[in-house]
Amino acid sequence: MRRNIPLAICLTMGVAMMVQFFVPHPASVAFYDLTTKWVRIVGAFALVLGTGSLVMYHIDKLQRRRTGWYYSIVTLTAAAATSVIGLGWGVKPGSPLQDIIFSNLLVPLNASMFAILAFYMASAAYRAFRARTKEAALLLVAAFVVMLGMVPIGANVPFFWFMVVVNVALLVAGFVTRSKALLIGAGALVVGLLAWLGFSGFKVPPLMLPDTAEWVLSVPNMAAKRAIQFGIALGGIATALKVILGIERGWLGGGKQ
Amino acid sequence: MIPFLILLLTAGQVAPPVDSAAPPVQRLAAPVGVKAFDTPNDKGKSITVHWQPGPGAAPEAWLVERTDPAESTEVIAAIEPTDTRYLDEGVMDRVKYTYRIAAAAGADTVWSEPSQPVASSAQLFNTARLNILIAMVIFFALVIYYIETAKKGKNLFVRRIAGLDAVEEAVGRATEMGRPIIYVPGLGSVADIATIASLNILGEVAKKVAQYDSALLVPNRDPIVYTVAREMVKESYAKAGRPDAFKADSVFFITSEQFAFAAAVDGLMAREKPATNFFLGMFWAESLILAETGAQTGAIQIAGTDSVFQLPFFITACDYTLIGEELYAASAYLSREPLLLGSLKGQDYGKIIILAIVTVGSALLLLSKIPALSFFTQIVSFFSVR
Amino acid sequence: MRFFQYLLKIDRRIIYIVVGLLVMLPLIKPLGLGVNSGPRAQTLFKAIDQVPAGKTILISVDFDPSSMPELYPMLAAVMRHAFAKDLKVLLCGLWITGAGLADKAVTEIPPEFGKKYGEDVVFLGWKAGVDAVILGMGENIKNVYPVDYYGKSLDSLPMMNTVKQLRDIPIMFAISAGTPGYQDWLLYAQSRYGMRVGAGLTAVSAADAYPFLQSGQLTGMLAGMKGGAEYEVLVQKAGYSKTYMPAVAAMDSQSLAHIVIMILVIIGNIAYFVTRKRGA
Numbered sequence: 001m002r003r004n005i006p007l008a009i010c011l012t013m014g015v016a017m018m019v020q021f022f023v024p025h026p027a028s029v030a031f032y033d034l035t036t037k038w039v040r041i042v043g044a045f046a047l048v049l050g051t052g053s054l055v056m057y058h059i060d061k062l063q064r065r066r067t068g069w070y071y072s073i074v075t076l077t078a079a080a081a082t083s084v085i086g087l088g089w090g091v092k093p094g095s096p097l098q099d100i101i102f103s104n105l106l107v108p109l110n111a112s113m114f115a116i117l118a119f120y121m122a123s124a125a126y127r128a129f130r131a132r133t134k135e136a137a138l139l140l141v142a143a144f145v146v147m148l149g150m151v152p153i154g155a156n157v158p159f160f161w162f163m164v165v166v167n168v169a170l171l172v173a174g175f176v177t178r179s180k181a182l183l184i185g186a187g188a189l190v191v192g193l194l195a196w197l198g199f200s201g202f203k204v205p206p207l208m209l210p211d212t213a214e215w216v217l218s219v220p221n222m223a224a225k226r227a228i229q230f231g232i233a234l235g236g237i238a239t240a241l242k243v244i245l246g247i248e249r250g251w252l253g254g255g256k257q
Numbered sequence: 258m259i260p261f262l263i264l265l266l267t268a269g270q271v272a273p274p275v276d277s278a279a280p281p282v283q284r285l286a287a288p289v290g291v292k293a294f295d296t297p298n299d300k301g302k303s304i305t306v307h308w309q310p311g312p313g314a315a316p317e318a319w320l321v322e323r324t325d326p327a328e329s330t331e332v333i334a335a336i337e338p339t340d341t342r343y344l345d346e347g348v349m350d351r352v353k354y355t356y357r358i359a360a361a362a363g364a365d366t367v368w369s370e371p372s373q374p375v376a377s378s379a380q381l382f383n384t385a386r387l388n389i390l391i392a393m394v395i396f397f398a399l400v401i402y403y404i405e406t407a408k409k410g411k412n413l414f415v416r417r418i419a420g421l422d423a424v425e426e427a428v429g430r431a432t433e434m435g436r437p438i439i440y441v442p443g444l445g446s447v448a449d450i451a452t453i454a455s456l457n458i459l460g461e462v463a464k465k466v467a468q469y470d471s472a473l474l475v476p477n478r479d480p481i482v483y484t485v486a487r488e489m490v491k492e493s494y495a496k497a498g499r500p501d502a503f504k505a506d507s508v509f510f511i512t513s514e515q516f517a518f519a520a521a522v523d524g525l526m527a528r529e530k531p532a533t534n535f536f537l538g539m540f541w542a543e544s545l546i547l548a549e550t551g552a553q554t555g556a557i558q559i560a561g562t563d564s565v566f567q568l569p570f571f572i573t574a575c576d577y578t579l580i581g582e583e584l585y586a587a588s589a590y591l592s593r594e595p596l597l598l599g600s601l602k603g604q605d606y607g608k609i610i611i612l613a614i615v616t617v618g619s620a621l622l623l624l625s626k627i628p629a630l631s632f633f634t635q636i637v638s639f640f641s642v643r
Numbered sequence: 644m645r646f647f648q649y650l651l652k653i654d655r656r657i658i659y660i661v662v663g664l665l666v667m668l669p670l671i672k673p674l675g676l677g678v679n680s681g682p683r684a685q686t687l688f689k690a691i692d693q694v695p696a697g698k699t700i701l702i703s704v705d706f707d708p709s710s711m712p713e714l715y716p717m718l719a720a721v722m723r724h725a726f727a728k729d730l731k732v733l734l735c736g737l738w739i740t741g742a743g744l745a746d747k748a749v750t751e752i753p754p755e756f757g758k759k760y761g762e763d764v765v766f767l768g769w770k771a772g773v774d775a776v777i778l779g780m781g782e783n784i785k786n787v788y789p790v791d792y793y794g795k796s797l798d799s800l801p802m803m804n805t806v807k808q809l810r811d812i813p814i815m816f817a818i819s820a821g822t823p824g825y826q827d828w829l830l831y832a833q834s835r836y837g838m839r840v841g842a843g844l845t846a847v848s849a850a851d852a853y854p855f856l857q858s859g860q861l862t863g864m865l866a867g868m869k870g871g872a873e874y875e876v877l878v879q880k881a882g883y884s885k886t887y888m889p890a891v892a893a894m895d896s897q898s899l900a901h902i903v904i905m906i907l908v909i910i911g912n913i914a915y916f917v918t919r920k921r922g923a
């Protein structure tokens with residue numbers, strides 16, 4: 001019984017919302033609006049549960065003096081202060097909640113956390129971007145094209161000269177590691193570049209790095225993204241169907257019977 | 258006499274001299290072909306009117322006039338001269354209206370003939386979405402067919418997914434090192450498919466954690482997900498025969514604010530120094546912040562998300578990454594439940610059908626550039642979603 | 644060999660210090676690398692430039708403080724362009740966290756051009772429900788927003804006498820850090836009411852907008868901080884504004900940050916190949 005009622009509600013609402021998608025009648029639209037309002041209302045009640053969990057967790061940590069218990073004092077004080085200020089002085093523009101807490105605390109803190117990404121990208125790229133395989137090497141070249149093409153410093157660099165530098169790097173890597181594959185690849189690239197130069201009348205071809213970067217983003221990158229998104233969409237539909245039919249019951253919070 | 262008569266008769270018939278410098282003056286012409294019809298596939302109270310420009314001077318604007326059954330007439334809109342279509346959403350259902358369109362330029366206005374009377378109504382089925390309905394029926398049929406096949410005991414092959422194979426090893430590592438496991442079920446709500454998939458994996462991971470007698474920490478960003486995750490973990494411990502080992506405060510809610518949540522989880526990782534991190538579910542910009550901090554603590558990391566923007570960050574910073582639908586396949590893969598495996602198979606055949614349609618559609622679009630084969634675009638347009 | 648093994652595992656803190664210094668220094672002493680405006684920024688600039696004086700443009704502020712460094716400069720640049728051309732600016736938002744940022748823009752930018760709130764600029768605020776809001780604005784803005792963000796009735800604001808619905812607005816600029824965002828404006832406002840839509844996006848999600856640009860649904864696009872810098876340069880070159888250009892200043896830092904990441908990757912790969920070869 002404890003599981004059957006939620007499963008029945010899930011089946012009914014799942015089928016109803018699927019039917020609603022195909023029916024433009026005002027009654028159908030009104031049903032959709034009502035359902036989205038209910039979702040928001042239920043979510044608001046759940047916030048009470050979550051806040052209760054937060055407070056209990058930190059009070060317990062304080063009482064037992066577990067590692068980092070002093071941070072719990074900060075958390076509880078901040079939560080209480082924000083609630084009191086919001087309830088006492090309101091949330092409109094000009095209120096202390098807006099001016100002090102939002103503009104002078106939340107905005108700079110959020111921006112700082114986001115800014116950490118710049119440093120983490122540098123360390124992650126340094127650690128992970130190794131040309132262990134041919135595919136990884138190709139990915140590396142594409143990454144360099146996009147990184148240089150998207151900033152002003154690369155705005156006036158012809159793609160031809162970039163490939164010449166890549167070619168030199170391949171040759172050096174081939175000689176240092178004495179790898180036949182790298183040397184053959186470098187040789188093939190030399191032939192390709194010379195042919196390109198020939199077709200352009202022995203002048204540096206006008207294709208610039210930013211245009212190549214945009215092509216990389218809008219063609220192969222977009223194709224790969226769309227392929228992943230096809231799979232995600234189908235997986236999502238299948239999972240939704242399993243939830244509606246009651247095959248997937250993890251969301252009930254206890255696995256299958 | 259006769260020459261005088263001829264002169265008199267022809268006097269007014271001499272052609273006026275032609276001034277070759279002045280262009281012929283074009284007058285405004287009334288629009289033609291005014292058609293009004295009930296806007297299709299809508300919720301009613303809407304009539305679409307379209308017309309063609311008449312053979313005259315270009316107007317500065319089109320005026321749309323509506324007449325109701327009480328013969329009350331009103332100009333309801335002035336349209337740019339480049340548009341020849343108007344959507345009137347100020348009508349009542351089942352009331353007949355007629356429309357006239359005028360070409361207007363300065364003080365001149367030339368009206369068209371009135372349209373046939375038309376009434377609006379709400380439609381019960383959106384025919385523009387018929388293609389979606391057909392696709393859904395085919396897909397559901399495939400999934401249900403393979404679920405039934407799996408019920409009959411047929412063995413269904415699923416390829417190896419490295420990230421999921423590593424779950425057991427990751428939990429064992431945590432037990433050996435005596436350090437906890439952190440499981441972040443994403444930042445999405447329980448309405449997101451990725452979160453549901455993540456919670457299913459949480460159940461399996463919690464069972465293994467209970468069996469290995471390791472420690473599990475599950476920080477949550479969404480209050481509803483927190484309640485579901487807590488019940489899920491408790492149930493998993495009970496199934497593993499270790500209900501006493503479950504600690505209620507191992508699953509907790511932190512905050513709904515995105516970067517505050519990321520900061521809190523980073524702090525948790527820095528203090529607890531977990532052996533294993535799971536980042537499975539829906540993530541946004543904080544994905545690299547979480548993954549890189551975890552990498553700094555030396556933890557083994559298994560991530561999975563359906564957000565194509567965050568996948569590159571997880572692939573760079575984590576040891577194993579479940580890409581897109583591998584996350585959805587995880588519950589089937591880990592539990593090896595026949596019903597779940599069957600649905601996975603149906604999903605894969607659905608993808609093959611999509612692949613075939615994309616390939617054939619691309620070829621048809623290319624061929625449609627040949628004038629004789631231009632009708633191919635109509636075939637392809639059947640697949641467009643409105 | 645030990646040198647290459649060290650290069651393989653450079654301490655993160657050194658990487659962070661190097662990146663931090665190279666990002667900070669150009670902000671203190673600009674390198675003057677310059678920014679060229681691309682075709683997408685130029686398309687948007689021309690579209691807004693051609694709007695007749697006295698008309699209103701709509702800007703939707705759909706981002707939060709974390710995307711502020713990337714997206715706020717383009718909001719400021721477009722507002723400056725509009726005010727310099729004597730256009731009126733109507734702001735709204737589909738993200739609740741964007742309201743404070745739009746408020747900041749409305750407070751700081753109009754006084755530079757002697758523009759007054761209520762006459763030249765109005766901020767409607769945030770409302771829940773994406774499609775209902777846009778469709779409602781398409782019919783009658785006052786039905787969706789009876790009062791503005793500051794609680795003033797729209798009837799009391801002179802600017803709103805000439806702007807009743809979306810059809811009165813020739814072009815809008817949707818600045819989005821995710822969803823809801825420009826795609827919702829395209830879906831509801833452009834397809835239904837024929838309003839031209841330009842988009843301002845974070846660099847990460849810019850690639851997703853290319854199909855809309857190619858089909859002509861989007862009238863121009865500003866991608867990330869570079870897009871903001873391109874627009875700032877266009878506004879300055881046209882003589883509309885001479886204020887400090889934060890996005891342009893930041894582009895020097897971004898250039899150096901990209902270069903240092905590339906150098907680190909190259910160093911890491913050299914060390915990897917040398918140690919692998921010698922290890923073998």
